[in-house]
Amino acid sequence: MPTAQIALTAMVNGLAIGLLLFITAAGLSLIFGMMDVLNLAHGALFLTGAYLAWWIGGEQQTWPSLGRAVVAVVVFGAAAGGLLSLLTAPLSRRSHLEQALLTLGIALVAADVLSALFGDDVRATEPPAGLAGTVTVAGWSYPSYRLALVGVAALLAAAVYWTVERTSLGALFRATVGDRDMVAAVGVDPRLVRGGVFVLGSVLATLAGLLGAPIYHARPGLDTTILVLALVVVVVGGLGSIRGPLIAALLFGQVESVGRAVLPGLASFLLFGTLAAVLVVRPRGLFTLAPGGRR
């Protein structure tokens, strides 16, 4: 049944995209929820991760080059997160708009530097040997990298979810979302929390870029595409929570993938339509934390 196979392929693609989106959007949501900074340079971090994958591994990744790329994107993400934390710190008492404009400026600069470094061509990178082909299960063949991606991204998503919802570090995160000043008052250095959140959020974005490189292929403009998807996920999921973006990311992964397969010309309308439909039913997103505590 080819139709069923196409549908299954589109849905598994959607799952892979959705999990990638979650990892990207979780960083955005954490940074906004905890530090009240809308980081519009988040898409640039994703794109840098994808470019680093290509730069280190070339068009054909090997396992050692993939390992080096993972180290490189984590180091780069941490450094970029620290820098963003320092740059936005002086604006912490100013409006959201000014912080958004600052990160927008950083995103423009980053996009220009990336296109100067890597050119305007699409920089495709193929996964390492064991993951390059397809797997066939009962007559249905599927790219093995995407299947592995679903596994790895699910693990990473689970780790993020568990850290935020179940550990004492996560309790600190959630407490900061709820009442930042009170967290400072009980003796936690807010600068440390700030830096930590930016580093974690940025590393998640660059890692997602590395994982997504064989699917999306690094190219100019990918940064805004990903940024918008992540913003939509965060708006629908609710800011500062982690469960909301997970559900929203999985939803929009399906909309992206199945929508592009069924109505290729109308994918962007479909995305906006879903966004509008959710917001009409739940104007504050699916799982927005009520101020002062979790629901």
Next chain:
Amino acid sequence: MTSLATTHPATRPRLRPAVRNATAVAAGTLLLAAAPLYLAPYATTTLTRILVFGLLAASLNLLVGVVGLPSLGHAAFFGVGAYAAAFSALHGTSGVPALLLGMAAAALVALVAGAVAVRAGGVFFLMLTLAVGELTQQAADSWESVTGGSNGLYGVPAPTLSGLVLDQPATTYWYVLAFFLAGLLALRLAATSATGVVLRGIRDSEDRMRALGYRTTLVKLGAFVFAGAVAGLAGGLLAAQQRLVTPADAGFETSALALLAVVIGGTGSWWGPCLGAALVIVVRDSLGATLDGHGPLALGLLFVLVVYLLPTGIARIRLRRTAP
């Protein structure tokens, strides 16, 4: 806090500033109208682009400065207006009807987008408008039968006005200038009307306006659609001037540039955003060429500098210096 002078007109002496303002407006208009007579054709074309972009920035200023709704996707309506006008011109109807069609199309899209975005306040509004702008660009990129895909619509015929083909830099300039002034006047009238006062009230305290019985969401949506329609007019002028419309005209970078123009120019006046637009266009076009195509880099740095150094914009700085 933002503009005491405009919120309390009764507290300042009436006549002298009014006369001074009228003189300044008349002199400025005259200077602008005569510009093709003393400028080279290339400079005239640049000035035309500045006017188009200035009208976009001014329409955005209605949202940012008057209603307090900072939009990161205002170019969506600019792009829709440009595409609709260009499409109409390519199919035989150019000139004023094409502009009106562009305005109507932009207003319609703004109604749909605004119905979603205006309900969500604060930072959600920033995110949603950004998403609307990007999705409009993507739609322009993929809807090839109407928009020409990534090539855009090219070879748009020059506008005609009662049989006269406006294809010279000077005639195009006067055509654009006329609608620029009309658009600016409409925005000013809207901002100083009774509804404009309600809009300022919403900016300063939406809860209080709601408690007073105003249906604030509806009023905000009205302002959003009006600003979208004026942006659509600017888009129609873009199609007439550039004779080419590409997806980038509806996209993120154009929206960001318009917001930058408003922020640089300051939200307290109407000439501020236009001056900001002039600076942005000059940086992008002139400096971008000498910087070997690194216009975005210069603009990104400009963003960063503006946020750190002049949070209230050029117009506000001048006000502060002349104040006692």
